[in-house]
Amino acid sequence: MKSWFYVAAAVLGIGALPGVSAAATIDLYFTVNPIRVCNDAGASCTTVNTFSAQTQKIYEQAGVAPVFLPTTQINSTASLSVPSVSNVAVAGNGQSSDSATINMWFVQNMPSSSGTLFGEAFVGGNGVAINTSAVNSFNSGVGRMDTVAHEMGHNFGLGHTTFGAGGANNLLTAGSTRSIPGGIGDITPDGAALDQLTAAQITQLRSSSFMRSVPHVTVDINGSTPFDTNNFFKVTFSSGSTSFLKSMTIDLAPVNAFFDPTNSPPGLAGSPFQTSSLVGLLNSDITASGNTDGSKKLTLNFANNAFTAGDSFDFGIDIDKDNCIDCFGATPQELAGALFSFTFSDGFGSQAAMSGTSFLADSTDIMNVLPFDTSLLQTPPGFIPPVGTIGPQDPVLPEPGSVALLGLAFSALLAARRRKEGRTPR
């Protein structure tokens, strides 16, 4: 845990430390199940806007990242317009099967005679309702971009007046006095520095049961030389015992270089992808794609349940600079800024840059949190996918003539589900 750092940063107001805004240390994340509400017929659906970039930036100050899962749809006219989150947070209304995933209903309207209720959430519980018509139209259509993050804060146990909230620039301050950002540039640590979190709030939210540890993988090239044909890169999975690395992609475009695995053009003196010093995984667990001459991206895919905490391996492959083909080969200094994307079996993905000082690319020193990869829905370890479309809570009884058709449709659905389950990998 690095909570001391985030608390100290909040106390000292050092959210704008050099480098922090470009790459932030994120060691915890949480998952959100966005639930789109449609009418009973599956029409007139609400517009889901998670303000994911703004939400990510807001929680970056706490070393925490949101991961939005694919949107679940419920067909429930009764859930379109509700006065409170408690009206939609009822059993079987689109919730994730994973109790540690925040359920967020995007409803059409939350009527109130005394004001505008943009969203509502359980304090220390699971469930958020977002009033999409009010949030999306706010400020001439700019949108009330911190309501999603504000309501998440309630689920983490934060209140309007607890843990130091109350200032106009605090995320959890009540809507009547909180200053609202007009763009992502207004969110701390930039611009107007809005939506701040106090040290006490950060401590509280980081201890929430919704938080999961970001799997920690590093790629180390410190001290490597182009002669290291099978051990230029050292990849170490140091912590995150419940998840596995699914894939890792190296993008050389930012450093104007390319892979040169064979003696074919553009480089005529290549060196192939080779591994060594494997600990906890086998050569056969690693498949490489993109290891072709001139390619700027190399992806290593790992077999299911193969690469996890405590495992490591080395590898090498010839890398040439665009402006110096078949020269000595790229040095660690020349690869500073290359991008490394990590995708884990629990749904988390991050992109990190190779550091020009430590010569490490670190899955927790994050440039970007990657969007959820839907292909992971078929990869169970550590991840529980959200449910799909849910029908109306109080379905209208069908006409007798429709029952046979319904039976046929149900049989087809059941067969499809069985086929899907049959594809579940190890």
Add this chain to the structure above:
Amino acid sequence: MRARAVAVLIGSCLIVDSDCVASSGSVAGAGPVSAATVEGDFVPFPPARRQAVSPNGRYTLLVVSRDEWRSKRATAQLLEAGRIIWERELPQEHGPRYFLVGNDGQAVLFDEWANVKSRHAIMLIDSRRKLERVYPFDAVAAILETPVRAIVERAKGGWWLEGPPSLDATHQVVLAATAGRCLVLDLRTGDISAPRPWPPSCRQPG
């Protein structure tokens, strides 16, 4: 603040505050719902009818909602002895945060009810609608020569005002405390400035 106790149905257990005897306090698919309080991102409506009267009592500025805030639009009316001088729909969502009217019928509207970086931080309309000046927040910040975050940090209600603006003793100048300084609006010219030292009357109580 909008917080209240609610009843939450989880599985077959009705939780009202902490009276539920559910075994775990959570249920698969519902999450760890242990607290039964909710808080919301709630902004109360302004009164449907607000008014300001000029110091000499000659003019009244009304800001009204014609539909009890079913829409976000507010209408302003300037009245002289009960007679409407002008009337117009306002661009601010749910109307301005503050407004006042000068002795010559100059209407001055500040900020928006919603606490946003307003394009209408200051709006001045004279009685004959010949002088109309609008200053966005960025223009105010530029005059103050103060970093935006410092302005926002000191503001109370909205992005920049530390309290309700007021007319000075001459009734020709509006004073607005902001960012630890004083913004001055000259009703005769519509110009804004941030003089040093600022007028003592600009200081907010407390």
